[in-house]
Amino acid sequence: MSKTLIRGAKVLGGEPQDVLIDGETIARVAPSLDAGDATVIEAEGRILLPGLVDLHTHLREPGREDSETVLTGTRAAAVGGFTAVHAMANTFPVADTAGVVEQVWRLGRESGYCDVQPVGAVTVGLEGKQLAELGAMHDSAAGVKVFSDDGKCVDDAVIMRRALEYVKAFDGVVAQHAQEPRLTEGAQMNEGVVSAELGLGGWPAVAEESIIARDVLLAAHVGSRVHICHLSTAGSVEIVRWAKSKGWNVTAEVTPHHLLLTDELVRSYNPVYKVNPPLRTEADVMALREALADGTIDCVATDHAPHPHEDKDCEWAAAAMGMVGLETALSVVQQTMVDTGLLDWAGVADRMSARPAAIGRLDGHGRPVSAGEPANLTLVDPAYRGTVDPAGFASRSRNSPYEGRELPGRVTHTFLRGRATVVDGKLA
């Protein structure tokens, strides 16, 4: 198999090293290596990270292939530096059976751009009433370990308790979309100063926080682990921090957009900013950044949510919720966490690769950049500056809130088990 030598890249932001990839594996890492017959990538000034892992991706297939497919979504993931994504279960049909998760898993293998680990639904049809066959999905070829009704909250406390308990049998985790449904009926945006002025239905922080508080208590009570999807408020951070201080098995993720954008943007009534959970306030953004830096929030997850143009080209109330994020995630994290001094590149590797892989119990990803490890790697040019142009996205959808924004950094190369999926910023 072919060999590639990445020359002079700063591994996790440290001292420059030469990294030799032989076949599917990292063969050697040393200050200076002889290229031999290897293809050489001159990577001076660039950062080498383990391939990024996303715990929260909506690939939309099966059912909404007009917005994304496994193929287009994994191509977008590769461009963004990801080597593994977790495909959320809210497809049509819902991924609540072994058959559907195996289908998604197989489509991922065929795409070849990025590993696709399907997430199974917690309840049949995401309806929150009856547990889906969690064991069958785990035992299937897809080997599901993460279960989520994402898009909907498992709001029934008994169902949530049972799910948390049940998945212990195979070391699974329930990823909760924390949204108390009664408190968010008709909700359109964060409830606060801006919603009061705009006359848009308010989505109170307490609707998220009350569910998180309940679920960390439930997880502690039954001795299970629980993962909180897309934390968005300062109050949620406090609850997770408290739960962790108790030693409870709680993990949490934050999206790139919640690290950067605030509800002030909704003043434009432009539905590209409509998302679930909603954009919050500046104080929430700062609390989320701090929590990601100190480890209270374990990882960044994109919640990449593609929508066709017509679902956003309308009035706010009629628009779909969600933003694409795979291709801009690392740049947003660089801007909000690295360039601000809150996190170094080793920290980025931890929050965007090692920890999400550990939460998902994903083999072969999130590993150290050292000899003998699988060559899942992402090479980043942190000095790059570019303006986001969704027209150039690999994703089938264009609903990016960063259109026209200048963001730092660019993924120049992505390697999936030694094979370059992205070369010089373009799909290989």
Added chain:
Amino acid sequence: MLCPPGGNPRTPRHLISAADLTRDDAVLILDTAEEMARVADRPIKKLPTLRGRTVVNLFFEDSTRTRISFEAAAKRLSADVINFSAKGSSVSKGESLKDTALTLEAMGADAVVIRHGASGAPYRLATSGWIDSAVVNAGDGTHEHPTQALLDAFTMRRRLVGADAGLGRDLEGRRITIVGDILHSRVARSNVHLLATLGAHVTLVAPPTLVPVGVDRWPCEVSYSLDAVLPKSDAVMMLRVQRERMNAAYFPTEREYSRRYGLDGERMAKMPGHAIVMHPGPMVRGMEITAQVADSDRCTAVEQVANGVSTRMAVLYLLLGGSETALPSAAARTEENNA
């Protein structure tokens, strides 16, 4: 938002939010409305000003009174009026706003007066590049209803300052109380912005459940006690309260609501002698207002309807009349913002 021509005479101006009006914009509109009201007293009530221009009333929600008011206003200015009722079409899917807008554009609409159930729909219409016409917000969701606020301010100035004496003047120092379902009221939002701009002191009165979170940043006071505020009010505006609100636990019963926040004769007697009672209509008699108050000569509800036509004439005239001097301060302000 009153956008200036900005060098391109074809670029229309819009009225989306009362918050976008400066004091001088607002006073100019009120003064113009006063002139329009005088036309209404003539035997021939029509002006030729907007002859050949087309005004479309685009109503996604039923509101016969608002539509008729805009229609009368446009016709008295000799504009051609097209009424387009889009209620019942696939509004929930959103596509009909854009598609309808493109249709109206093709029909050569110079102004689109839009009423829509979704907050922000007029703003989207004005800013999404779908159409070139001027957009007038005739009420959007629970956001704003700026022409209602203007006609309310016009009514207050006439009653509290005087039709002639009021010309060129604002509402400096007047104490205005707005009572009722503030949370869901576009009328309240527009009034708070406009009245603050005109120098009035505004107090909102409602049960705490019907006051939005975030109201502390509004330029007004909030009180939960109607009786405490009435003696210090020059005008009391009663908002309609829908009975269905009690099903969502905003208040326990209709009786309890009207006991605590309704205006009856006894309460009205606590108001200063010169103070007026206002209501944007339609009134729910027996709920927020008793028949005795509604029919008293202190209640301006019927007058507000007549003033609505004059005020909307003024708005259409200033937006479309081609008057180069119209709304100069808005133009200057927006140019600053663009800089």
